[in-house]
Amino acid sequence: MLRIGMIGLGNMGSAHADTLARGEVEGGVLAAVCDADAAKLDRARERYGDRVKRYADAEEMMASGEIDGVVIATPHYDHPTLAIRAFARGLHVLVEKPAGVYTKQVREMNEAAAKAGTVFAIMYNQRTNPLYRKLRDLVESGELGEIRRTNWIITDWYRPQSYYDSGTWRATWEGEGGGVLINQCPHQLDLWHWTTLMKPKRLRAFCHFGKYRNIEVEDEVTAYVEYENGGTGVFIATTAEAPGTNRFEVTGTRGKVVIEDGKMSFRRLRVSEPEFNATCRGLFDKPECWKVEVPVEPGGGPQHKGILQNWTDAALKGTPLLAPGEDGIHGLMLSNAMLLSTWTDDWVEFPIDEDRFLRELEARIAESRRRREQGVKA
């Protein structure tokens, strides 16, 4: 049995606590919850009764001896800080996405995890989606050949101004540390590399800040990446488009997969493109291409519950993790790189210059609207 403490009872934390309280995670028990907001703790008592301990302070909960692991569902900036403290106490950790706001703090979190040796996972629930699992399977097994081009248009994260106006921390450098990249796109940024196994070499991005919404962070992004193997990729995101697009295309030397509207299309070459090219004699010949129907389990998969279960199983039975916490840094580095490339109007090489990114971010935090509105001295 894994006794779980929930840190943060916002939208996601409450949902995860509910899942645990309903007994939907085998072996996982909601043992305690923690939030600085007394009203949220009152609501927790109403929902979960006195059996679930309540804490206003995370440190106190972690020191209580009542829990074996924590789920961290606080604002982004606090994810690494809290995780590091949990690791110091030998607790298992499941952190909500994003892993953090800048890779420097996430690297420290990963180091703390390695030192602790406890089970560390991240809530990349889209990794349970059969569509993306199948794509990764096709890539990993070589069915797509060597990947040459990726393209994700993810513009269906529509958010009206009223969304941004609902919290002074929203879409500010101080409160969130970014916009569509840090808040809406962590799943796609993770899946982009997780499904394709592609390693970025350098990136050039074009972010627009407060273009379509009255916010200080990015609400439109176009990024171009060059991978270590010479392949290229494009990533396009915005929160201001309706109806948006969610279309992920991956082309390899053996064919092409497109995931769009919850469906996968797979076209496969009979012989690989380089092989065809090497032997072809006609001027306008093309490789024979098959339209393949790949069986993909219907539905979106177990999602959040699946990650909670997998993390619990990993802690109790050593089950391999679907979303190791250490993986969080990859998507975040892409996100940081896109901002840095825009700020410097230049290429960003991988791994990124973490100190430089942090300096640039801190300069923006110092000027952040939220700071100004709250009268905080920069």
Added chain:
Amino acid sequence: MLRIGMIGLGNMGSAHADTLARGEVEGGVLAAVCDADAAKLDRARERYGDRVKRYADAEEMMASGEIDGVVIATPHYDHPTLAIRAFARGLHVLVEKPAGVYTKQVREMNEAAAKAGTVFAIMYNQRTNPLYRKLRDLVESGELGEIRRTNWIITDWYRPQSYYDSGTWRATWEGEGGGVLINQCPHQLDLWHWTTLMKPKRLRAFCHFGKYRNIEVEDEVTAYVEYENGGTGVFIATTAEAPGTNRFEVTGTRGKVVIEDGKMSFRRLRVSEPEFNATCRGLFDKPECWKVEVPVEPGGGPQHKGILQNWTDAALKGTPLLAPGEDGIHGLMLSNAMLLSTWTDDWVEFPIDEDRFLRELEARIAESRRRREQGVKA
């Protein structure tokens, strides 16, 4: 009756001559053909008989008094030169795409056309395609609202190495002046702006030269453009991908059009996005979106024959041109800008620095493989 002289009897020139000889263009008559290759002239006599005059020299044909207009279907570099000579003789001109290889020469051609006052058209046959005409109609009439984002993935111009090996001029700086942009993509580069009415402000592109084929010019391109109205666009092309993609997405404040696989999908917002955004109160609300079935004439339209007919009608009856020759510079400038941005690893502003582009191109021509192979002194 318009007496037409065909300059160049390669693939396209022969096809156009055949169309005219079959009497498929009302009012248009194939009066003469011209090619430096005697074998091609022999073949022309077999096909068209002695009624159609044959010339080895374009100047001679243009001076013969036997023709009222010329169709120019020679290698790219010669398009403007020949057109300028035709205009000097008061002839009507229909030029094959691309308009030329660099905008400086095309600008001179456009100036000569203006001075001549004859009818000048370009073989942008895809402008007769009902799908793209409908898209332009939707944009022009305001049905899509203000355009915010365009995205064209045009990677289905598959060309094997054998294609490139079929002529020493192919895919060389000296012979063609470019690769997928100048040879395969002129139609898409034209339609990209013609259908959307968008004016590029600046562009950043990433071309790869001889990446997947043994050629010296570009065989993969990713370009990002920022438009004058603040919108953005992406253009992706390669000749090395199978199965390729041909998907054109245009998003405006009133909806989204996607043209793919010869079909148009149109989704339209009940109220425009900015209007919805200004009045929306919910955090996760989205504008109501309708799936609209727009009637689009089936088939690809009259294509080359349609442009031949339209040019003939314009010369004989003053019919407005579907593809004015002067328009050729726009797509070419996009293509030149993409190369220049890659060569300089920097932004390119519109209008581009034509002299700089030409200098850069000439440096590559001087080093061109074709030059070297033919022993031409650089």
